[in-house]
Amino acid sequence: MFLTLATDLAGAGAPASDFGFLLHKNPARPQGIEITGGTAQVFYPEASNDRCTAAVLLEIDPIALVRSRRGKAAEGFTLGQYVNDRPYAASSLLAVALGKLFRTAMNGRCDARPELAARSIPLEIHIPALPCSGGAELAEQLFAPLGWTVDARPVPLDPEIPSWGHSRYVDLRLTGVLRLADALNHLYVMLPVLDDAKHYWVGPDEVDKLVRAGEGWLAAHPSKELISRRYLAHRRYLADTALERLAEADGVAEPEVASDEGGPVSLAVERRTTVAAVLKELGARRIADLGCGEGALVGELLKDPMVGELIATDVSARSLISAKRRLHYDDLPDRQRERLRFLQSSVTYADHRLTGLDAAVLMEVVEHIDPPRLPAMAKSIFQSARPGAVIVTTPNREYNPLFPSLPAGQFRHPDHRFEWTRREFHTWATAVAELYGYTVKFRPVGPENPELGPPTQLALFQHREKVSG
Structure with a gap:
């Protein structure tokens, strides 16, 4: 050859x-x-x-x-x-x-x-x-x-x-x-x-190889189904898993930022490491990842031995199965499995299993919810579950023109119901905090443009009783 x-x-x-x-x-x-x-x-x-x-x-x-x-x-x-x-x-x-x-x-x-x-x-x-x-x-x-x-x-x-x-x-x-x-x-x-x-032999680890090698280009390829099917030797359950993971990625190439080691990392990595750092800063030990998808954030949080209980939820049973596969859940040590629970749950309905937590995370979730359902989502999380802190990340629509592969006027992912500007996000988050007794602070995620802001915006909600205490 x-x-x-x-x-x-x-x-x-x-x-x-x-x-x-x-x-x-x-x-x-x-x-x-x-x-x-x-x-x-x-x-x-x-x-x-x-x-x-x-x-x-x-x-x-x-x-x-x-x-x-x-x-x-x-x-x-x-x-x-x-x-x-x-x-x-x-x-x-x-x-x-x-x-x-x-x-x-x-x-x-x-x-x-x-x-x-x-x-x-x-x-x-x-x-x-x-x-x-x-x-x-x-x-x-x-x-x-x-x-x-x-x-x-x-x-x-x-x-x-x-x-x-x-x-x-x-x-x-x-x-x-x-x-x-x-x-x-x-x-x-x-x-x-x-x-x-x-x-x-082609096994589940080949899905990881395909998603890793295809980062930034495969999700938007018009023949991604054919590529996934052939690469994974026509094993349908593997190809379906790969396509699910690709569908959860943003539909455009995200910028890279400098890692601690000096090399470039993707915005997706920067998001989850930033969220993990905020949780560590809060000292949160009982955490829920709401809308966990393929489990990328869960995998990051499992690295922290101070996290005592981690709940991964998603409305899709197939996503939970995919997350378990990606995290090799069945092969984890007993101590790791005891820390981690998977629950099928919708963020728009109250779930008593999620009450009393130190923190809940909605990482790139709210933009997938129809706007009329946002009040129900806020009520189920901030009133019913009422965790000590809530972290929400979502795309900053103003930053979209800086993505060369994103046509003007389009969202970053075909399943996004909306994408907020910084002002719109601040307005929504401030109203939710006022209504349910939380304070809110905002942080940028990713390289910040002087005029358009960061590609991802983060809101940190903290219950007023926790803050005052």
Whole structure:
């Protein structure tokens, strides 16, 4: 298997050979790693100030692949395990090699050239032999929406006998101006999708891999159902789980902010770490995550040993099942499972099981509620449950023009019933606090624009008796 990645870093103000820093592979020193059934090597056919090309060569031993018990015989072909196209054609084996060779680059990290890692650069990718179950048209369908110019040419079965027609392989060339991390994640997902086969067992952990690699682009892809289904080997329950998790993500690419380690993190991560920090600041030990979705915040809060009881609720039973899977609930230590409860519950109806808590969180929940139901939601939480503190986060509509992928006038997610400006959010929160005996303070979440404010706004409600006490 063979693949090349090339750039001239036009307009980046850096020599093209700096591509080696982004890939974390020295152009002057070929490197290799062992993977299941073979060896992957990285070398540079060219590395000058004007142009740099990195090549990945994956050599597969079909016998070693079979001995690893991961080979798959071709149907109706006894020697299919040993005589096949795996040594020559790009497949999930190459995707695994890319993930191991360029793990840091796929995460967008480059301490030596951080500004270059965050920038879109001109890229050319060439895969001479790519199995494409669906033909060249499918390659165009999958890569074009991601910003690539696609040149997929069918490979003939025999160049000397044109009448035999085309094989199932294409010679694929992609050109575009993208972040290197995005390009590598596109390849990592699409190679097995186009081949429509994987060389290893596909289990629930593959959902995590797909959602992680697809962050920022897969949720908005017009063919996300096909991609999820093929990537997860047509296991419907896994594909449904992946689609649920993707549907809960914002429908637009969110900005990145600096983490404590200096690298970029997504706004979704910034939201939940901010909420966790506020809860820690409050000293809350009994907490409910109302509308927990896939359980991202729950997973964050479980890291804090000071949290004694954690209740995760959602109106959707399927979301609760998805959250349990994501958190590997059945495999958690007994102490962790004792701290955590899952309840099917609606935020618009009083639920006696949620009374007496230190804090309740509605993280990106209120905008999914029809406006006429907001008073019922406020009554059920602030009057019936009456926790010591309530944290609410919601999108700031004023910030939306700064999302380049969000068409003007549209909400960030198709299920949003509304999105508030800062003034509208302040007005609603202040009225609720006055009505139910709470104080309220506001905090920004994410990079704050001087005129438009932060992408996410947070309100911290505290019961007046708790504050005075």
